[in-house]
Amino acid sequence: xxxxxxxxxxxxxxxxxxxxxxxxxxxxxxxxxxxxxxxxxxxxxxxxxxxxxxxxxxxxxxxxxxxxxxxxxxxxxxxxxxxxxxxxxxxxxxxxxxxxxxxxxxxxxxxxxxxxxxxxxxxxxxxxxxxxxxxxxxxxxxxxxxxxxxxxxxxxxxxxxxxxxxxxxxxxxxxxxxxxxxxxxxxxxxxxxxxxxxxxxxxxxxxxxxxxxxxxxxxxxxxxxxxxxxxxxxxxxxxxxxxxxxxxxxxxxxxxxxxxxxxxxxxxxxxxxxxxxxxxxxxxxxxxxxxxxxxxxxxxxxxxxxxxxxxxxxxxxxxxxxxxxxxxxxxxxxxxxxxxxxxxxxxxxxxxxxxxxxxxxxxxxxxxxxxxxxxxxxxxxxxxxxxxxxxxxxxxxxxxxxxxxxxxxxxxxxxxxxxxxxxxxxxxxxxxxxxxxxxxxxxxxxxxxxxxxxxxxxxxxxxxxxxxxxxxxxxxxxxxxxxxxxxxxxxxxxxxxxxxxxxxxxxxxxxxxxxxxxxxxxxxxxxxxxxxxxxxxxxxxxxx
Numbered sequence: 156x157x158x159x160x161x162x163x164x165x166x167x168x169x170x171x172x173x174x175x176x177x178x179x180x181x182x183x184x185x186x187x188x189x190x191x192x193x194x195x196x197x198x199x200x201x202x203x204x205x206x207x208x209x210x211x212x213x214x215x216x217x218x219x220x221x222x223x224x225x226x227x228x229x230x231x232x233x234x235x236x237x238x239x240x241x242x243x244x245x246x247x248x249x250x251x252x253x254x255x256x257x258x259x260x261x262x263x264x265x266x267x268x269x270x271x272x273x274x275x276x277x278x279x280x281x282x283x284x285x286x287x288x289x290x291x292x293x294x295x296x297x298x299x300x301x302x303x304x305x306x307x308x309x310x311x312x313x314x315x316x317x318x319x320x321x322x323x324x325x326x327x328x329x330x331x332x333x334x335x336x337x338x339x340x341x342x343x344x345x346x347x348x349x350x351x352x353x354x355x356x357x358x359x360x361x362x363x364x365x366x367x368x369x370x371x372x373x374x375x376x377x378x379x380x381x382x383x384x385x386x387x388x389x390x391x392x393x394x395x396x397x398x399x400x401x402x403x404x405x406x407x408x409x410x411x412x413x414x415x416x417x418x419x420x421x422x423x424x425x426x427x428x429x430x431x432x433x434x435x436x437x438x439x440x441x442x443x444x445x446x447x448x449x450x451x452x453x454x455x456x457x458x459x460x461x462x463x464x465x466x467x468x469x470x471x472x473x474x475x476x477x478x479x480x481x482x483x484x485x486x487x488x489x490x491x492x493x494x495x496x497x498x499x500x501x502x503x504x505x506x507x508x509x510x511x512x513x514x515x516x517x518x519x520x521x522x523x524x525x526x527x528x529x530x531x532x533x534x535x536x537x538x539x540x541x542x543x544x545x546x547x548x549x550x551x552x553x554x555x556x557x558x559x560x561x562x563x564x565x566x567x568x569x570x571x572x573x574x575x576x577x578x579x580x581x582x583x584x585x586x587x588x589x590x591x592x593x594x595x596x597x598x599x600x601x602x603x604x605x606x607x608x609x610x611x612x613x614x615x616x617x618x619x620x621x622x623x624x625x626x627x628x629x630x631x632x633x634x635x636x637x638x639x640x641x642x643x644x645x646x647x648x649x650x651x652x653x654x655x656x657x658x659x660x661x662x663x664x665x666x667x668x669x670x671x672x673x674x675x676x677x678x679x680x681x682x683x684x685x686x687x688x689x690x691x692x693x694x695x696x697x698x699x
Contacts, residue, residue, distance in 0.1 A: 313424030447634025469646025497529030585616020
């Protein structure tokens with residue numbers, strides 16, 4: 156039975172407590188010597204420090220009541236055992252099976268899915284080893300040196316993020332990515348590739364995605380023009396379920412990999428969509444990546460909520476969004492290798508929880524997913540941190556950092572950590588008027604100038620910050636990091652009673668684009684389009 160969470164006693168109690176909590180500045184909580192022990196959690200080689208969140212022990216207790224009221228424990232079990240948690244598409248969401256130990260059966264609908272998963276893993280591993288050894292090469296028998304992944308959404312964001320994050324684990328292969336339909340990426344990529352030594356990996360579950368297939372056809376023409384049509388079967392691999400379309404395209408049957416309808420695109424990095432990552436780092440590192448995700452699955456399933464990292468992140472997010480009214484969330488990695496991680500999380504969080512109806516189709520009367528964004532830390536300090544410190548927007552933040560460097564320069568990572576910790580403190584504590592006056596007076600600033608400067612130098616602080624710390628960014632840790640945020644998103648969907656596994660909002664624009672494409676090619680035939688579109692098409696015709 157669906158129950159609007161905002162009508163529960165737990166929600167009402169949290170709303171009342173939040174009204175009291177708003178009167179307390181987080182700086183007044185931070186000097187408690189017991190706070191770090193009470194508001195931090197170490198598990199799976201990761202430390203979550205949420206001492207700078209704007210909540211006290213009572214708020215945390217009430218959030219746990221909200222989780223119990225939403226039957227979170229049962230919903231976690233339902234996800235992991237393969238129940239139909241995606242109710243609008245009537246199927247499970249079993250991305251966790253993709254990283255599960257293949258020796259542990261997972262029977263769904265009378266079939267052990269792990270047999271299928273193990274077979275696909277073995278096929279992917281054999282292909283990767285073949286490419287690395289040179290046994291699988293191009294039409295001229297030369298080994299591949301460039302891999303070009305063609306996909307969009309989860310078929311691009313996951314692989315490109317992971318390949319960038321694990322750059323220091325890469326083998327001697329260049330891995331490039333093409334996603335956008337405007338032609339710039341594919342043009343730039345092929346301009347610097349040797350066709351005889353280039354393998355394209357087309358990632359499209361349906362093999363009909365407009366952006367992906369448009370770029371794939373350009374790549375096919377490029378190979379055919381330079382190596383001949385007979386070479387095509389040697390230079391294209393694909394991840395799809397549409398064998399007829401792959402036949403028509405000319406994909407070698409031995410170079411085809413599958414994914415299942417119970418794997419959403421934004422969760423597909425664990426599947427054969429991760430082929431580009433496996434090619435980049437090798438099968439052993441790819442397995443370590445899968446094992447990291449599996450370790451967080453076990454933690455999510457078994458840890459008490461008070462020590463459960465994904466549950467804590469989910470509860471904190473709901474507290475900020477629903478009870479403190481914080482509509483925006485910034486993810487700030489202090490490691491340049493994670494520069495694509497915020498973009499990856501944008502899809503994961505906003506495509507999952509950007510919903511306006513409950514699971515039963517009734518409208519929500521509370522906020523759901525926040526706007527998520529971010530950039531690597533030190534660069535961000537010199538761009539948008541000014542708004543976060545002294546602007547009027549209220550933004551919650553996750554600071555993410557490895558202790559050990561992802562490069563030979565540990566001293567520079569030490570500086571990054573100093574910046575990370577300092578910014579978290581500054582956002583939480585702020586700088587009071589009294590502190591500004593004292594600082595300016597100590598510098599000998601004249602009274603009149605001092606009074607003029609004070610309001611400009613005050614920092615309100617009281618920003619909600621968490622720090623997520625780990626030892627080193629390696630394949631296993633990256634797997635943990637991704638799975639941690641996946642399960643955080645699921646926790647919030649349960650608290651909000653929404654379906655995080657469909658994405659109908661993606662479809663409308665696609666359908667309209669299909670209808671508009673002929674008119675853009677021939678603006679003279681645009682008579683049936685809406686007036687505003689006809690006006691735009693007139694300029695296309697004039698300026699083309």
